[in-house]
Amino acid sequence: DAEITQSPRHKITETGRQVTLACHQTWNHNNMFWYRQDLGHGLRLIHYSYGVQDTNKGEVSDGYSVSRSNTEDLPLTLESAASSQTSVYFCASSVSTGELFFGEGSRLTVL
Amino acid sequence: KQEVTQIPAALSVPEGENLVLNCSFTDSAIYNLQWFRQDPGKGLTSLLLIQSSQREQTSGRLNASLDKSSGRSTLYIAASQPGDSATYLCAASGAGSYQLTFGKGTKLSVIP
Numbered sequence: 001d002a003e004i005t006q007s008p009r010h011k012i013t014e015t016g017r018q019v020t021l022a023c024h025q026t027w028n029h030n031n032m033f034w035y036r037q038d039l040g041h042g043l044r045l046i047h048y049s050y051g052v053q054d055t056n057k058g059e060v061s062d063g064y065s066v067s068r069s070n071t072e073d074l075p076l077t078l079e080s081a082a083s084s085q086t087s088v089y090f091c092a093s094s095v096s097t098g099e100l101f102f103g104e105g106s107r108l109t110v111l
Numbered sequence: 112k113q114e115v116t117q118i119p120a121a122l123s124v125p126e127g128e129n130l131v132l133n134c135s136f137t138d139s140a141i142y143n144l145q146w147f148r149q150d151p152g153k154g155l156t157s158l159l160l161i162q163s164s165q166r167e168q169t170s171g172r173l174n175a176s177l178d179k180s181s182g183r184s185t186l187y188i189a190a191s192q193p194g195d196s197a198t199y200l201c202a203a204s205g206a207g208s209y210q211l212t213f214g215k216g217t218k219l220s221v222i223p
Contacts, residue, residue: 031209042215043200050209058210090154097162098143098209100202102155 003027006091006103014111019078021106023091029101031094032074034058034066036087037105043090049074081110113138113205117214124191125222132186132217134201139179142204145211146175146186149198158199159186163206191221 004025013019025032034046045058047066055066063085065077078085091103114137124130136144143162147155159168159175161184167176172189184203188195198218202211 033210035213040215043202043213045210045212048210092155094209097160098145098204098211099157099160100145100155100211101157102147104154 004091004093004101004103006089006106008106009104010107012109012111013081015081015083017081019081019108021076021078021089021091021108023074023076023103024072025091025093025101026072027093027095027101028071029093029095030071032068033092033094033100034064034074034076035090035092036060037090038087046076046089047074078108081108083110086110113141113203113212115201115203115212115214117199117201117217119217120215121218121220123220123222126191126193128191128221129187129189130191130219132188132199132201132219134184134186134203134214136182136184136203136212138203138205139182140206141179142206142208144175144177144184144201144203146173146184147200147202149200149216155200188219191219193221193223195219196221 007022030051033048035043049068089106094100146158161177174187198216200216202213
């Protein structure tokens with residue numbers, strides 16, 4: 001079955017370190033998204049991509065970057081991790097109808 | 112900017128009851144609206160997608176409606192079961208956009 005996978009599922013890091021969260025989908029979807037989920041804020045869009053070499057900033061993009069070198073992958077990089085970036089991160093992809101499908105999430109703790 | 116609100120934040124019902132979850136959005140020029148279910152510690156599972164040209168969608172015991180003019184969507188769950196206990200999220204996208212804006216969800220508890 002086609003799917004969307006995230007890795008690592010859990011990560012603990014220290015303030016100032018660079019962290020990359022991987023997202024891989026096998027549906028061949030053009031649209032991919034990164035969200036973070038926090039108590040009291042719900043899900044907020046970080047970055048998104050509508051195809052190879054296309055990347056766009058979302059609502060809370062400061063401190064994050066993405067790159068899209070192929071259809072299947074959209075890695076999310078935290079350039080210098082901060083405690084405020086402790087969160088659960090979700091990757092998602094969508095078809096042309098806009099229906100969104102999510103990965104299982106990556107829980108990141110920044111100490 | 113699209114804003115999505117879900118009320119109530121939490122709801123507890125006895126097993127077997129029919130229930131309605133509410134979602135409101137500010138920009139009526141939406142592209143689509145999607146309902147999700149999230150179990151604790153898990154990702155989001157898509158339940159129903161309603162495109163802007165549609166008024167409702169049904170899947171099993173679930174029925175979702177869309178009223179763009181009033182900025183509202185409802186998710187109707189028939190004959191609720193304890194297994195329906197989860198957080199239900201509504202999300203809407205703006206016109207011509209694939210980006211979904213999420214509400215904060217309604218946490219549903221179905222009591223046996």
